[in-house]
Amino acid sequence: MTDTTPDLVPAPATPAQNSLLVADARTRRRNAAETRFRAYGIIAIGLAIAALVWLLSTIIADGAGAFRQTYATIPVTLDAAVVDPKGNRDPEEMKKVLTLSYDKLLITGMQDYLAQEGIQIAGLSDQDVKGFLSDQAKANLRDAVLADPALVGEVVTVPALTSSRIDGYFKGRVTAEQAARDSKTSPEQLQLADALHANGALETRFNSDFITNADASETRPEAAGLGVAILGSAYMMLIVLVLALPIGVAASIYLEEFAPKNRLTDLIEVNIANLAAVPSIVYGILGLAAFINFMGLPRSAPIVGGLVLTLMTLPTIIIATRAALKAVPPSIRDAALGVGASRMQTVFHHVLPLAMPGILTGTIIGLAHALGETAPLLLIGMVAFVQDYPDAPPAGLMDPTSALPVQIYNWTRRADPAFFERAAGAIIVLLVFLLIMNLAAIWLRRRFERRW
Amino acid sequence: MNVMANLERKLAQDDIKISAREVQVFYGEKHAIKDVNVDILDKTVTAFIGPSGCGKSTFLRCINRMNDTIDAARVEGKIVLDGEDIYDKRVDPVQLRAKVGMVFQKPNPFPKSIYDNVSYGPRIHGLARSRSELDEIVEKSLRGAALWNEVKDRLHEAGTGLSGGQQQRLCIARAVATQPEVLLMDEPCSALDPIATSQVEELIDQLRQDFSVVIVTHSMQQAARVSQKTAFFHLGNLVEYGATDDIFTNPQDPRTESYISGRIG
Numbered sequence: 079m080t081d082t083t084p085d086l087v088p089a090p091a092t093p094a095q096n097s098l099l100v101a102d103a104r105t106r107r108r109n110a111a112e113t114r115f116r117a118y119g120i121i122a123i124g125l126a127i128a129a130l131v132w133l134l135s136t137i138i139a140d141g142a143g144a145f146r147q148t149y150a151t152i153p154v155t156l157d158a159a160v161v162d163p164k165g166n167r168d169p170e171e172m173k174k175v176l177t178l179s180y181d182k183l184l185i186t187g188m189q190d191y192l193a194q195e196g197i198q199i200a201g202l203s204d205q206d207v208k209g210f211l212s213d214q215a216k217a218n219l220r221d222a223v224l225a226d227p228a229l230v231g232e233v234v235t236v237p238a239l240t241s242s243r244i245d246g247y248f249k250g251r252v253t254a255e256q257a258a259r260d261s262k263t264s265p266e267q268l269q270l271a272d273a274l275h276a277n278g279a280l281e282t283r284f285n286s287d288f289i290t291n292a293d294a295s296e297t298r299p300e301a302a303g304l305g306v307a308i309l310g311s312a313y314m315m316l317i318v319l320v321l322a323l324p325i326g327v328a329a330s331i332y333l334e335e336f337a338p339k340n341r342l343t344d345l346i347e348v349n350i351a352n353l354a355a356v357p358s359i360v361y362g363i364l365g366l367a368a369f370i371n372f373m374g375l376p377r378s379a380p381i382v383g384g385l386v387l388t389l390m391t392l393p394t395i396i397i398a399t400r401a402a403l404k405a406v407p408p409s410i411r412d413a414a415l416g417v418g419a420s421r422m423q424t425v426f427h428h429v430l431p432l433a434m435p436g437i438l439t440g441t442i443i444g445l446a447h448a449l450g451e452t453a454p455l456l457l458i459g460m461v462a463f464v465q466d467y468p469d470a471p472p473a474g475l476m477d478p479t480s481a482l483p484v485q486i487y488n489w490t491r492r493a494d495p496a497f498f499e500r501a502a503g504a505i506i507v508l509l510v511f512l513l514i515m516n517l518a519a520i521w522l523r524r525r526f527e528r529r530w
Numbered sequence: 531m532n533v534m535a536n537l538e539r540k541l542a543q544d545d546i547k548i549s550a551r552e553v554q555v556f557y558g559e560k561h562a563i564k565d566v567n568v569d570i571l572d573k574t575v576t577a578f579i580g581p582s583g584c585g586k587s588t589f590l591r592c593i594n595r596m597n598d599t600i601d602a603a604r605v606e607g608k609i610v611l612d613g614e615d616i617y618d619k620r621v622d623p624v625q626l627r628a629k630v631g632m633v634f635q636k637p638n639p640f641p642k643s644i645y646d647n648v649s650y651g652p653r654i655h656g657l658a659r660s661r662s663e664l665d666e667i668v669e670k671s672l673r674g675a676a677l678w679n680e681v682k683d684r685l686h687e688a689g690t691g692l693s694g695g696q697q698q699r700l701c702i703a704r705a706v707a708t709q710p711e712v713l714l715m716d717e718p719c720s721a722l723d724p725i726a727t728s729q730v731e732e733l734i735d736q737l738r739q740d741f742s743v744v745i746v747t748h749s750m751q752q753a754a755r756v757s758q759k760t761a762f763f764h765l766g767n768l769v770e771y772g773a774t775d776d777i778f779t780n781p782q783d784p785r786t787e788s789y790i791s792g793r794i795g
Contacts, residue, residue, distance in 0.1 A: 418628035
């Protein structure tokens, strides 16, 4: 015998009725149902991811331009006779010179530069040269001179903001055909832009002003920034954190650990759950009535926005905190009570530390929700156009500011397409803040969990 | 365990530590404990046995007022500890629980270090004036729970990282650390394997020298092994209470007899 393996019982040629080798009809149906269910799941996740990718890619495609801006670097002679007519270099005196005079200096500088470089464009009108730079450019130049009077009489090369059309031309938003129909620009202006660009006098570079500047008027989207809105949102988040976290956690601990379980606490519980579902604009009306009309707090102020958002966030924080407290095993409470800890010691020494990751996650998600909230802020006047930075807290909490989501809303309502780009850019900034908050939530969760 | 040694010790054991009179417990409408009268002796292990749901754990939890933490529970009657009614209005249950320690069915160490687990009780009751005194209490308690040699090199590691039997002994050390006079144990071995169980049983026998120990158990063998007195509960009634040897060899009540011989329960 060469084959040493013992013969197994051979499988029958036709499997018996109850063979395990052949799936019966019922099993086949079950397996098919399972395969279908998995396919639905994968399709659902695929759709969700596709929607997210599409959303992010359109926002980034539309908004990336807001972080870049086109500047013209053209030598400008700061004629002392214009800038400082009294000749004493006193900034107080120089403030009396209006921005209009600086506009003339810029136009003269442009024309001199064109003549000097031999750039000639057929049909280029004086109006085209005047409209080439932003209205903000002359204001910036004036600010620079007032900040440093020694510049008077010198030839300076200050990067000057170009108009939003010229900027849009370099970002692919404006074409020559559109310019022909556009009253705010002309094909000649675009040719001038090309010529200056070829000369190196025009460059598109990173625009930190978008983050730090205040909002600008409808006619100068190129100068609009998010500075005031970011500060306003930050102040409001500060107020929400300082008020909602302690109040929410204290309320949850009382309800969960101390309050007797009776009709009244049931009623409170139902009402908290309902408050979490109240539309945010209702909180805006409440804030308007209570904080502005009744308490007389100033409109557009972060203090009012913060209070309204606190009211809105409280139910979220209370629900998350109560869930986190409920998730702490009762055996830990028994253990602490069993060694003679009081109820408060039990909660603060044992239950609360264990519930901390859940509480923090709930709080940060509540904060993130509040950061993106727009509707209640519209009602308390935060939709106003604010160009002045607020003071540092606490005094600044009473100053008028804007807020990130309201700024986005505001910009999308403006006519100039350049504002659309700004709005998308602001959305990117808002998303980055939300991302940072979510990462903080994950980090805190990990950190607290590691301490068992 | 030597029967003669048991008898000898009994002579010095006749001081009553806890006496319960006409104790009733209600969970909402349910009458869970009916008319229980029992005298628990000092320096003795008293076992409560009986089928599931007979109220033995409920009665145990009356002794340190753990039932207070359950909203629906209501206790009537009198439980006297060293001549003082523990259900008197003036009694603070927190103070009572420092005097009557408890070990639970499932090992439930705090999710903190071994040291912090044991030192927590002494710390909140202010039993140690200095760090070194606290260290001493921790060592004494861990030695008392026969755990010291296993954990002395890792006192600052998580108590939850120990094995089940070690965790339960840690819980015993934690209960012992507050220097109680009575130690209540609610099925302390039900989650443990046989080796860990025998370690804990040995420990209970040692603890008897310092405390009055009351243990609830499902296992009649365990009751026979560790206790000097046994109480048999059935449907909320205390059916029979007496010396362990008598209960197991010569039960007076037919219900006790059927339970012990395995016909009910």
